[in-house]
Amino acid sequence: MSDSSTLPPVRLHSEAELARDALATPLLSRAARLARWAGPETRVGAGGELIDEQLPQAAAELGLTGEDAAAYASEAWRVAVDTGLVEIVDEEEGTVTAGADLRTLTSGGPQDVLAVWLGALETVLADATVPDLDDFVDAMAEGGQVDLSELDWDPEAEAEFLDGVLGNLYLLTVSEDGPGDSPLPLPALAASMIVPDDMGEPTNDVLEQVSDAMMRLDDQFRLLEPVGLVAYRPVDEALMADTGDAVGDTDGGTDGEAFPAVDETDVTRYGMVRLTPLGLYGLRARLLEAGVPAPAVGDLADKGADALLDGTAVFPQAAAQAETEQWLARREPLAAARELLAAARGADTGAPLRRLRCQQALSLVGPSAEPALREVLDDAELGGLARVWLTERGAADVPAPSEAMVFWLTVDTVAAQLAAEGNSVELQALVEGLAQQHGGFFAAAWRVDHPATPDVLEAMGRLHPDKKVAKEARKAAFKARSQRGD
Structure with a gap:
């Protein structure tokens, strides 16, 4: 996750609201239904997974149909096992029983429910960093040779990449100038991980990396939506219909241009994502677990x-x-x-x-x-x-x-603005106004008995656009330092 030590505070929904959201997520609600469905006849494999023969029954219990029904049922079962909704009684015989945490979902408090949901989130995040193994599974089924090195898969790097993306999404969401509750275009989020801040026009190689990252994130956000972390509109599959085109070839060809000339009116076709209120809670919990300061509005309400x-x-x-x-x-x-x-x-x-x-x-x-x-x-x-x-x-x-109090308050105010905003446009306007309203401002200001007087006068000299006034401010700053023996 992000290691920023200056994250803005997040505004969280109440724990009761978040717990209701957690219980309503498709993945956790399916996991709970399978935990209640499991009985003496339910059998699991060595890893706790449902045996193949029982996946159709589990899918039917969940009301799932279609070619992906078994996969969705398998995922829900894995979450049930990982979160303690189901416990394995006998590993050799593969028998299971309802876990203690299943009762938590109905009789526990909001914090208890959210703890179970956080466990489900960790399971899905781990799954999201695993590459698609379908081609390799097919090759093994056909008796072919499988070279795992061809996967080019670095689990730590994959987890770090996803953590970085989610950290950026969190920071953008909680920042006052970020999208807030509005969804973020997937290309922009991918670019935030790939394109260096000091890069002007991205190279074709960088753009191709952004395009690849988009496709990885599209797969990952599709997995993360059912657990309630994000609300996601996937990349329009029509954009990928022609496998000869990289997603976003600017002219539909294969001349190395690897990113779309996006029509602003149709940017949603390239994927849109936003964190849910539950997602904000979950990512903040992970940041805190990693030791990253992640304040929330209300943290200070009971302090001095x-x-x-x-x-x-x-x-x-x-x-x-x-x-x-x-x-x-x-x-x-x-x-x-x-x-x-x-x-x-x-x-x-x-x-x-x-x-x-x-x-x-x-x-x-x-x-x-x-x-x-x-x-x-x-x-x-x-x-x-x-x-x-x-x-x-x-x-x-x-x-x-008194005049002394007016000047002291003025220096104090400018010092506070400098600390809060740095050299902002608003502060420059304040500096210009002060110099204009008080003809002898600098002649008197250097004498002000305030610890920040020299720094304030130096800043005024740096910020004022009039060279003559700026010079006066710098001279006053020098006098103030000399008076203090600096």
């Missing part, structure tokens, strides 16, 4: 204000607000405001962003929090944001800030 402000510091704005709303919902407004203000203090490098998140959190608190804000009016670090909060709500008798 210090954890809230530090935790949401790296969250996108919408996720930070959702987390804060859940935190506030569990607390009385006045007490919450006091706790937030206390946690916002500090002179460390993370303090400006904590105060910005505090200010944003306080914007969600009602007028009953006013006493907490008045209590910090004389606080050097909090007095400025307290005045802003009170003024925005039309409070009476709000003392005007």
Whole structure:
């Protein structure tokens, strides 16, 4: 799975909803039906698989027909065995009985059900990395020689590739600028694994690799949909009807062009995939199991204000607000405001962003929090944001800030924006506005007793488009560092 340490928080459905979704997935519901169907006459092979003679009965029990019925029944049985819905009583005789986890599906809590589903997911993910062995099975049945090296199969590499794809899909889904609940075109997902970030126009070789990856993923997502991980619209089989064409030959020929000139109005023909709410839960569980920090909205709701402000510091704005709303919902407004203000203090490098998140959190608190804000009016670090909060709500008798407080709050705000967004367009506009509104801004700003003053002035010099103003900012930054002995 992805090893990113800065994954945005995911918004999960409740465990009760997810458990209902899990029970309704085709694969787990089939596995449960076969576990209830199994009896004294049921026989399995050495690996726990149903013997061939019983596959038609299992398929009939599931109401499956057609040439793939036995394969679907076999898969459901394997999940039943792997998840403990069925237990093998005697390996020599191949007898089975209902497993303890079968009762879990009807009498267990949501977490118990989800644990069984996660077991089913692991079985299917393992199956999805195994190549199609039909040709080799046919050759063996005909007495032919089989060279397993021809498979060109590296189990670890296959598992790593699928994990990487699912990690990318997870990251795109939880990112604020990602597709969210909308499906993602399969070519784009395949390209995310193959095409280097710094590559301009992909070469024909790279495009051919993307095309091959698409076909692998098409097979894999077809397997993963019945377990509820994804909602998937497969690649249109008409695109593969002519076996002489690579999927996506730009001109329908075989001149080495290996990727389609996709008609934007018909991109769905090349496969569309999205994670389900259950899939988001499952991939997050796997990330956590692998030791990857994968936050979820609500994780901080029962923690202190210090954890809230530090935790949401790296969250996108919408996720930070959702987390804060859940935190506030569990607390009385006045007490919450006091706790937030206390946690916002500090002179460390993370303090400006904590105060910005505090200010944003306080914007969600009602007028009953006013006493907490008045209590910090004389606080050097909090007095400025307290005045802003009170003024925005039309409070009476709000003392005007001193010039020193205005400049300190300005430096603190820019430092917070730098930490949150870096050199963004919005920050550049803020810098230009500050320099324009205050003619002597830099002459006074370098004296501001704020730990971030030199860095803020340097950033302003870097961001301001006017060379003369940028030079003033750099000079002020130098003075600020000299004053501190840096």
